[in-house]
Amino acid sequence: MAVEQESVKRVDASTPQIEAPRTTEQLIASAGSNGAGYGRRSARGHAYEMRGLSYVPISPLHEGKFGRMFRLPPFIPTDKVIAEIAAVMTEDGAGRDNPDIPAGYTYLGQFVDHDLTFDPASSLDKQNDPDALTNFRSPRFDLDSVYGRGPVDDPFLYDKESGGVKLLIGHHDREDDLPRNNQDTALIGDPRNDENIFVSQLQLTMLKFHNKVVDAVVKNPDWRRGSETVFETAQRVVRWHYQWLVVHDFLKRIVGAEMLASVLDESGVYPEVVRRFYKWRNEPFMPVEFSVAAYRFGHSMIRGRYSLNTLVGSLPVFTADPVGQEPLGHFGGFRILPPFWTIEWARFFEVDGAGKEALQHSRLIDAKLANPLKALPPEIAGNRPSLIGRNLTRGARLLLPSGQDVAKRMGAKVLTKAQLALPGGGPAPLWYYVLKEADVQAKGRHLGEVGGRIVAEVFLGLLEHDPSSYLRNEPDWKPFLPSAKRGDFTMPDLLAFTGHGLTETNLPNGG
Numbered sequence: 230m231a232v233e234q235e236s237v238k239r240v241d242a243s244t245p246q247i248e249a250p251r252t253t254e255q256l257i258a259s260a261g262s263n264g265a266g267y268g269r270r271s272a273r274g275h276a277y278e279m280r281g282l283s284y285v286p287i288s289p290l291h292e293g294k295f296g297r298m299f300r301l302p303p304f305i306p307t308d309k310v311i312a313e314i315a316a317v318m319t320e321d322g323a324g325r326d327n328p329d330i331p332a333g334y335t336y337l338g339q340f341v342d343h344d345l346t347f348d349p350a351s352s353l354d355k356q357n358d359p360d361a362l363t364n365f366r367s368p369r370f371d372l373d374s375v376y377g378r379g380p381v382d383d384p385f386l387y388d389k390e391s392g393g394v395k396l397l398i399g400h401h402d403r404e405d406d407l408p409r410n411n412q413d414t415a416l417i418g419d420p421r422n423d424e425n426i427f428v429s430q431l432q433l434t435m436l437k438f439h440n441k442v443v444d445a446v447v448k449n450p451d452w453r454r455g456s457e458t459v460f461e462t463a464q465r466v467v468r469w470h471y472q473w474l475v476v477h478d479f480l481k482r483i484v485g486a487e488m489l490a491s492v493l494d495e496s497g498v499y500p501e502v503v504r505r506f507y508k509w510r511n512e513p514f515m516p517v518e519f520s521v522a523a524y525r526f527g528h529s530m531i532r533g534r535y536s537l538n539t540l541v542g543s544l545p546v547f548t549a550d551p552v553g554q555e556p557l558g559h560f561g562g563f564r565i566l567p568p569f570w571t572i573e574w575a576r577f578f579e580v581d582g583a584g585k586e587a588l589q590h591s592r593l594i595d596a597k598l599a600n601p602l603k604a605l606p607p608e609i610a611g612n613r614p615s616l617i618g619r620n621l622t623r624g625a626r627l628l629l630p631s632g633q634d635v636a637k638r639m640g641a642k643v644l645t646k647a648q649l650a651l652p653g654g655g656p657a658p659l660w661y662y663v664l665k666e667a668d669v670q671a672k673g674r675h676l677g678e679v680g681g682r683i684v685a686e687v688f689l690g691l692l693e694h695d696p697s698s699y700l701r702n703e704p705d706w707k708p709f710l711p712s713a714k715r716g717d718f719t720m721p722d723l724l725a726f727t728g729h730g731l732t733e734t735n736l737p738n739g740g
Contacts, residue, residue, distance in 0.1 A: 294368075296514035298506050298683065299638050303628035304656045311625065313652040314661060315617040320597040324533065329674045330482050332535065332589040333577030336427040337479055337720060338527040340435075343421045343428075344374045345691070346515065368515050370472045371697040374419035375435050376464060385416050394460045395443050396436040402568040403737070405729070407433055413565040424609060425546060426537065426560040430572040430730065438727045439467050445710075466710070469699040470718050472692060473708050478719040480688055483526070484681035485671065492685040499704045502693045506639060507686040513694050516687060517627050518635065522659035523683040525620055526676060529664050530591035533599035535560065538573040538734040539583065549604035549614060563608050574730035580721035582731035593673025596664040624658050632662020632679065641678040644669060 306314070345368040377383035380393040386408075387393045397416065399408040407415040407429060415423040415432075422432040443463045446452050453462045481489050494501040507516065536542040537560065545559050552561040575582035576589055592599065602616040613619050633656055636643045644662065646654045648669050657665065666677030676684060692700045699706040708718035711726055724731065 294515060295517055298516040298518045299630060299635055301630035301634050301638060304631035304658065305625045305628060306658060310653065311618060311621045314658065315615065315621060317652060318596055318598055318617050319600055319603055321600060324592045324597060324599060326590040327593045327674055328590060330591045331578050332532060332591050333574065333720065334479060334482060335527055335530040335591045336431055339428050340422065340431050341475055341479065342524060343419050344370060344372060347374050347419050368513065368691050369695045369697060370475060370692055371695065372468055372471060374422055375439065377418035380460065386418060395440045398436055401565065404566050404568060404571055405433060406566040409565060423562045425562040426570065429562050434724065434727055434729045437729045438723055439463060441727055442466050468697055469706060470708050470710055472698055473718050474720055474723060476688065476692065477717065480685060483675055484685045485675040488681040488685055493689050500700065502689045504686045504690050507690045513691055517629060518659060519683055519687045521624050521627055522629060523663050523680045525660050526594050526663060526667065526680060528602060528616060528620065529594050529598055531599050531602065532589065532592055533601055535589060536576060536587060537570060540569050540734050545601045547601045547605050550606060552606055552608050561606055569734055569736065571734055572730045573734060574724050578721050578724060580724045583733035594664060594676060595668035595673045596661055620660050621658055624660055629659045631656035632659045633657060635659060636679050639679055639682065
């Protein structure tokens, strides 16, 4: 059924705009021809289109898995304008480090994104409701990317020798790895968590974290509540400590302590979430302003090269070639972990362990991305290799408003044309605006006013509504697992408790 076409902002006569599609069919057809990925579900990585996303541009409703925070006129740059903006968004070897955010938080952010956007609907449900209007589950911080649907429905994720209480760990070549089938495909709740070596090792760390907590629950039966089983208690303890560190470690670093305090008021007996813009009627949804723009800040944090451990030094994250071509020359994933490639986490987080003297930091949050992101491998990006072009195109196809319009609606200080430094000086795509705002307002150390509030309100709004969260069930709860600071729990604390990736990687017999 046709719907009324929304008004489309034009820059000037010399900058023509793409006309907004009028029907779902037109939208899918035009987006598919432009290579944005709509109408297909190809790669497991950044080319994967999440169910319900293509419906948002023409939706007049406040229902569905995805929705909008702001009902504003769209800004739709032409392919030419997108190409011009993309051309100035690479760091070309001149990237700057962020002293406040170690490199591991880049991939913790990716792991969190996969946790929030995991779609547990069956293939039949997806066929019957492709736009996720009636059959969808609100995004949650519940680690279903780790637990899947649980030991009964997804038994292949669990260790039979433990009675299905512990998660299955793979092992080969003296290395622990994700569990894999005989074709080396990872057996995990969300296949995206094998996209690169870093998120793969983070997934493995979370599997081991659960297993260590299981052991602790057995030793501390008083941790169990009511009729909880050992597994259910361990799952709750893992989830709540994870949720705490997502807010008080990760989010605090990303949006800044001041913005976090303005959205999460912890001055009283119980914390209070203050949401000004992220609202819903029935169930929380994933705002496209968050998923397609603001939360993609993490792409600018990626370094072009990393050192993995004592033996594996300075390699690029990806190369444009398929993963199987020169597999020891990059950190691309969807493959068995090569021998001697266990990560040394002290190179990525502030934790005691091998390699801590060589801690790597993320790049500053700004409008510059590492060169390898211009040409991703086909396993991740399908037939549109540039992550920069993909992000800008997806924002246009989802009819996002300009960054300036969002800033005005939020009552935030609007960046000037000089500050934005856009080719042609026109309106800024929201993703670009969020990155530039972080650079201008926070010198790239954390997000600015618009990006920071969108991310903070969505994170805390979802956690507030999540039936599995500590904030919903026991808002005055505090972490109790071993930590550097009593009543707190950070990613370094989780790594220290788990023990994975803290010892030096050496050749056998010192050879």
